[in-house]
Amino acid sequence: MVRFGKFLKGFYVALMGIFLYAPILTLIVLSFNASKSRAKWSGFTFKWYAALFENEAILQSLWNTIIIALVSSLVATLIGTMASIAMNRMKKLPRQVMMGITNIPMLNADIVTGISLMLLFIMTDFAPGFTSVLLAHITFNIPYVILSVLPKLKQTDRNVFEAAQDLGATPISAFMKVVLPDIFPGILSGFLLAFTMSLDDFVITHFTKGAGVDTISTKVYTELRKGIKPEMYALSTLMFAAVLILLVLINRRRATHEQTVNH
Amino acid sequence: MSDKLIDLINISKSYDGQVVLDEMDLYIRDNEFLTLLGPSGCGKTTTLRIIGGFETPDTGKVIFQGKDITNLPPNQRDLNTVFQKYALFTHMTVEENIAFGLRIKKKSRQYIKDKIDYALKLVNLDGYGKRSVDSLSGGQQQRIAIARAIVNEPKLLLLDEPLGALDLKLRQDMQYELIRLKNELGITFIYVTHDQEEALTMSDTIVVMNQGYIQQIGSPEAIYNEPKNAFVADFIGESNIIDGIMIEDKLVRILGAKFPCVDTGFGTNRPVDVVIRPEDVELVAPEAGTIAGTVTSLIFKGVHYEMDVMANGYEWLVHSTKMFPVGEAVGIHVDPFNIQIMNKPESEDEEAVTIDE
Numbered sequence: 001m002v003r004f005g006k007f008l009k010g011f012y013v014a015l016m017g018i019f020l021y022a023p024i025l026t027l028i029v030l031s032f033n034a035s036k037s038r039a040k041w042s043g044f045t046f047k048w049y050a051a052l053f054e055n056e057a058i059l060q061s062l063w064n065t066i067i068i069a070l071v072s073s074l075v076a077t078l079i080g081t082m083a084s085i086a087m088n089r090m091k092k093l094p095r096q097v098m099m100g101i102t103n104i105p106m107l108n109a110d111i112v113t114g115i116s117l118m119l120l121f122i123m124t125d126f127a128p129g130f131t132s133v134l135l136a137h138i139t140f141n142i143p144y145v146i147l148s149v150l151p152k153l154k155q156t157d158r159n160v161f162e163a164a165q166d167l168g169a170t171p172i173s174a175f176m177k178v179v180l181p182d183i184f185p186g187i188l189s190g191f192l193l194a195f196t197m198s199l200d201d202f203v204i205t206h207f208t209k210g211a212g213v214d215t216i217s218t219k220v221y222t223e224l225r226k227g228i229k230p231e232m233y234a235l236s237t238l239m240f241a242a243v244l245i246l247l248v249l250i251n252r253r254r255a256t257h258e259q260t261v262n263h
Numbered sequence: 264m265s266d267k268l269i270d271l272i273n274i275s276k277s278y279d280g281q282v283v284l285d286e287m288d289l290y291i292r293d294n295e296f297l298t299l300l301g302p303s304g305c306g307k308t309t310t311l312r313i314i315g316g317f318e319t320p321d322t323g324k325v326i327f328q329g330k331d332i333t334n335l336p337p338n339q340r341d342l343n344t345v346f347q348k349y350a351l352f353t354h355m356t357v358e359e360n361i362a363f364g365l366r367i368k369k370k371s372r373q374y375i376k377d378k379i380d381y382a383l384k385l386v387n388l389d390g391y392g393k394r395s396v397d398s399l400s401g402g403q404q405q406r407i408a409i410a411r412a413i414v415n416e417p418k419l420l421l422l423d424e425p426l427g428a429l430d431l432k433l434r435q436d437m438q439y440e441l442i443r444l445k446n447e448l449g450i451t452f453i454y455v456t457h458d459q460e461e462a463l464t465m466s467d468t469i470v471v472m473n474q475g476y477i478q479q480i481g482s483p484e485a486i487y488n489e490p491k492n493a494f495v496a497d498f499i500g501e502s503n504i505i506d507g508i509m510i511e512d513k514l515v516r517i518l519g520a521k522f523p524c525v526d527t528g529f530g531t532n533r534p535v536d537v538v539i540r541p542e543d544v545e546l547v548a549p550e551a552g553t554i555a556g557t558v559t560s561l562i563f564k565g566v567h568y569e570m571d572v573m574a575n576g577y578e579w580l581v582h583s584t585k586m587f588p589v590g591e592a593v594g595i596h597v598d599p600f601n602i603q604i605m606n607k608p609e610s611e612d613e614e615a616v617t618i619d620e
């Protein structure tokens with residue numbers, strides 16, 4: 001009986017794994033397939049990866065992706081951290097209201113956020129392009145930062161900030177010297193999370209980008225609509241790997257951090 | 264001992280319309296150990312925070328060495344605070360914590376090093392400089408918080424229930440060490456506690472507070488032996504607080520019996536509160552006492568026996584080294600000198616009203 005239960009458990013986990021990872025695995029395998037065929041394996045190759053790095057348009061989109069992810073997550077980290085500090089000082093009710101408002105872009109379906117941003121840009125005659133995508137990414141990244149920073153701020157004893165001032169530090173230097181080091185792990189997690197979300201985004205980018213501007217995900221989408229392009233499998237594989245590595249990094253940070261907190 | 268180091272004049276503070284401090288006047292002399300004592304929420308921390316510069320009073324002034332510092336930010340005040348929860352900088356070592364204030368004041372490396380060594384010796388934590396703050400016990404962290412404050416050589420040290428988180432033994436050790444520190448350094452201490460025993464052992468002056476009002480200011484002896492009202496009497500130690508009528512000078516009626524006392528000036532036939540400490544109640548033979556009653560409970564407390572005696576409808580708390588078993592008929596005698604007469608508050612509200620010095 002116990003054995004059967006164990007088997008069932010294993011079977012279930014395996015099934016979950018297959019459902020979750022089979023598509024990605026297929027993608028990865030195909031990205032190394034020598035022929036363009038999606039049906040048959042004709043040998044291992046790196047040529048699609050090589051082709052990828054010779055394609056100007058793809059390199060441009062890769063560049064866009066990285067710049068947008070980096071700049072948007074940096075700006076979002078700055079705004080989100082400042083917002084967290086302000087929210088931490090608020091009374092309970094206003095804070096909860098603020099929290100609700102900032103969470104909307106995160107909880108909303110991407111398509112709703114994407115379309116609303118698109119409409120906003122059209123309404124305000126804001127030419128869609130690189131800047132509009134950047135603004136959109138900053139918008140949806142801010143809540144992730146707040147979500148990581150605010151709990152750290154709440155943990156930080158208010159007296160620590162006051163103790164620094166008591167010992168002669170100005171409010172700004174007190175913040176820099178004792179509060180910032182305390183909440184820095186949260187800020188870093190927030191930044192990494194925002195960066196990942198930005199890398200990962202397709203829908204919102206799709207609705208807010210102009211004609212000439214592409215990130216990797218929108219590039220893959222347009223290319224695949226034109227026909228079979230194994231380079232795109234390679235590109236998707238790379239993106240998957242990048243996001244996976246980032247997420248593992250974030251989780252490891254969280255885990256080691258929780259350890260130091262609960263030591 | 265006569266200079267006023269700090270003078271609080273007419274300080275009021277409310278939060279969201281709720282009055283926390285009401286027109287408080289208080290001064291602290293140079294080199295005094297002054298304790299703010301009172302129940303939770305009575306405004307002790309708020310008073311300290313106003314002195315420290317973390318809150319601005321709604322009305323009134325804070326005068327420090329003759330200068331109005333009411334609006335001076337905390338970092339420009341020549342005083343330091345030891346916070347209730349230590350508030351150590353956890354990402355720094357013990358040394359870095361202690362050096363924090365000195366580095367801001369741009370002291371020389373050698374000066375800082377000497378100060379750290381000196382402070383660590385002073386709090387009996389020699390050799391702990393390189394340790395991380397997290398690796399210390401509560402009592403050690405507490406001592407680091409004190410060391411961090413005193414290396415700055417403040418004129419005034421504010422301590423907010425600094426021993427609150429420690430166990431009894433450690434508390435007593437630290438009480439002793441704090442007094443030693445104070446005598447060694449000659450710093451003025453304002454100390455907050457809600458532990459009356461701690462206040463009685465450590466202070467030169469005790470300020471008893473309730474609901475934002477000062478109830479009584481005085482030496483530990485004065486506060487204990489001559490509480491000004493029922494609140495102070497009740498808060499400081501255990502007491503029998505009984506309704507009485509002041510028949511005339513030096514004679515009070517309690518529970519239907521006439522007790523001679525030493526107080527005068529209350530008028531005739533005035534209702535008063537009568538305070539009698541449990542150790543001042545003498546149990547004698549039934550016919551020898553002023554009133555007679557029966558022992559209803561008996562607990563051995565080590566130094567003395569604690570007994571309840573029901574007499575004329577009031578349960579008297581009695582501490583005595585002599586033991587009277589439960590059920591025994593006894594007489595109650597109180598030395599006139601040990602009967603403390605207090606004016607009754609006019610109404611419930613006035614129970615909290617200031618009694619002018």
Ligand SMILES: Nc1ncnc2c1ncn2[C@@H]1O[C@H](COP(=O)(O)OP(=O)(O)OP(=O)(O)O)[C@@H](O)[C@H]1O
Nearest residue numbers: 278279283301302303304305306307308309310457
């Ligand atoms: N920032 C604040 N906002 C609102 N109310 C406050 C604030 N700080 C203090 N209070 C209120 O003021 C009153 C006095 O608080 P305070 O901290 O001075 O009490 P305390 O005597 O130090 O009590 P305890 O012994 O519990 O530390 C309490 O009722 C408290 O709820």
Ligand SMILES: [Mg+2]
Nearest residue numbers: 307308309423
């Ligand atoms: Mg307090």
